[in-house]
Amino acid sequence: MTDYAKGLEGVIANESALSNVEGAEGRLTYLGHSIDDLVANCCYEEVVFLLYKGRLPKQAELDALEKRLRGDRALPQGVLDFLKAAPKDASPMDVLRTGVSMLALYDNRVAIGEPDLAKVEEIGYSLVAKVPVVIAAFHRYRQGLELPPVREDLSEAAHFLYLITGETPSETATKTLDVAYILHADHGMNASTFSARVTVATLSDMYSAVTSAIGTLKGPLHGGANEGVIHMLEKIGDPSKVDEFVEGKLERKEKIMGIGHRVYKVLDPRAPHLRDIAVKLSGELGEPKWIQMSDRIAEIMRERKGLNANVDFYSATVYYSLGIPTDLFTPIFAIARTSGWTAQVLEQLRDSRLYRPLTLYIGPKGPVPVPPIGER
Numbered sequence: 001m002t003d004y005a006k007g008l009e010g011v012i013a014n015e016s017a018l019s020n021v022e023g024a025e026g027r028l029t030y031l032g033h034s035i036d037d038l039v040a041n042c043c044y045e046e047v048v049f050l051l052y053k054g055r056l057p058k059q060a061e062l063d064a065l066e067k068r069l070r071g072d073r074a075l076p077q078g079v080l081d082f083l084k085a086a087p088k089d090a091s092p093m094d095v096l097r098t099g100v101s102m103l104a105l106y107d108n109r110v111a112i113g114e115p116d117l118a119k120v121e122e123i124g125y126s127l128v129a130k131v132p133v134v135i136a137a138f139h140r141y142r143q144g145l146e147l148p149p150v151r152e153d154l155s156e157a158a159h160f161l162y163l164i165t166g167e168t169p170s171e172t173a174t175k176t177l178d179v180a181y182i183l184h185a186d187h188g189m190n191a192s193t194f195s196a197r198v199t200v201a202t203l204s205d206m207y208s209a210v211t212s213a214i215g216t217l218k219g220p221l222h223g224g225a226n227e228g229v230i231h232m233l234e235k236i237g238d239p240s241k242v243d244e245f246v247e248g249k250l251e252r253k254e255k256i257m258g259i260g261h262r263v264y265k266v267l268d269p270r271a272p273h274l275r276d277i278a279v280k281l282s283g284e285l286g287e288p289k290w291i292q293m294s295d296r297i298a299e300i301m302r303e304r305k306g307l308n309a310n311v312d313f314y315s316a317t318v319y320y321s322l323g324i325p326t327d328l329f330t331p332i333f334a335i336a337r338t339s340g341w342t343a344q345v346l347e348q349l350r351d352s353r354l355y356r357p358l359t360l361y362i363g364p365k366g367p368v369p370v371p372p373i374g375e376r
């Protein structure tokens with residue numbers, strides 16, 4: 001049998017200057033800046049600018065970007081009507097996927113064919129501004145509440161927390177979510193970004209690309225793992241039960257959510273940032289058991305399988321500690337990753353080639369006869 005890279009493992013599919021995932025070293029940089037330095041010195045909006053423009057903004061440029069994003073938060077009435085009418089028990093990721101697709105219907109900048117990059121960039125910024133509002137609006141409506149009036153005096157992280165709770169968030173909560181946004185913004189040729197690039201490389205449009213990406217992020221082997229982590233911790237219930245639970249999973253050859261990575265062969269460099277925050281927040285809440293259970297799971301998996309925690313493992317406890325409902329965890333990942341998806345779509349369009357790999361055909365050799373239907 002011809003050898004091939006199942007799941008495209010190890011295959012280089014394109015060039016990118018945006019993020020560098022160094023799997024053996026456990027390093028992640030955006031445009032050469034380490035995520036550690038970005039978390040220490042920047043806000044999420046600076047990272048959005050970095051991904052779009054290839055360099056960090058000066059103060060006036062940051063101010064202009066913030067103004068632009070804050071001024072682009074209002075949703076078309078048709079999308080608000082859909083969010084209100086959507087089944088209350090729908091998955092927020094499904095609602096987001098449809099909501100983003102619907103936004104295209106109200107945007108006359110959308111065009112297929114040879115792209116107008118300036119317009120595609122405008123749509124990208126618009127999605128960075130609107131994706132959080134789509135999620136928050138659905139979350140409010142499903143509880144029978146109104147969406148609080150959109151505000152222009154709050155950062156991206158603060159505004160999302162304000163919309164879902166109706167209250168101006170604390171500085172700690174805002175800073176926590178801002179750091180999570182920075183850490184989730186971009187990550188090389190991950191599955192959802194790949195979907196976005198494949199879609200736009202047919203010269204389809206930005207909304208189609210981000211819709212594809214949302215559908216891809218949702219799966220539990222990708223962004224959906226953060227919700228799986230909390231479900232797992234709830235099921236385990238107590239630190240004394242961790243060993244038995246993990247051993248059972250390993251015996252049955254089942255996956256532990258939030259553990260393992262296709263590229264990182266050592267600890268995911270985003271995980272320690274999120275763990276530090278999770279330790280602090282769950283301690284403040286007087287609920288250290290979540291982090292105790294997480295740490296023990298990570299320890300067993302390291303020892304038994306040589307596998308480490310990924311970004312989804314501790315982000316789950318961070319969001320839980322902020323009081324965010326579990327089914328908004330993956331949508332929050334989508335909010336942050338919209339910056340990376342849209343920047344990568346722009347990068348794709350600047351030097352695009354259709355993605356079209358091959359299949360190793362393993363079906364019947366044929367020609368297989370086609371008898372009339374009554375004779376089969």
Ligand SMILES: CC(=O)SCCNC(=O)CCNC(=O)[C@H](O)C(C)(C)COP(=O)(O)OP(=O)(O)OC[C@H]1O[C@@H](n2cnc3c(N)ncnc32)[C@H](O)[C@@H]1OP(=O)(O)O
Pocket residue numbers: 007220221222223225254255256257258259260261262263305307310311312
């Ligand atoms: C943001 C993100 O997308 S980060 C990833 C989020 N996903 C998760 O956390 C889901 C759990 N993790 C996984 O399923 C995997 O580690 C993946 C999908 C992330 C990457 O996996 P792949 O590179 O495809 O490795 P693959 O699934 O082939 O696993 C290789 C081996 O490690 C084992 N393994 C990998 N991850 C896990 C896990 N989480 N729990 C138990 N075993 C695991 C596999 O069973 C397999 O073992 P075997 O060789 O004995 O059969």
Ligand SMILES: O=C([O-])CC(=O)C(=O)O
Pocket residue numbers: 186187188189190191262263310311
């Ligand atoms: O890179 C990947 O395969 C998955 C991941 O960690 C991410 O998208 O952040």
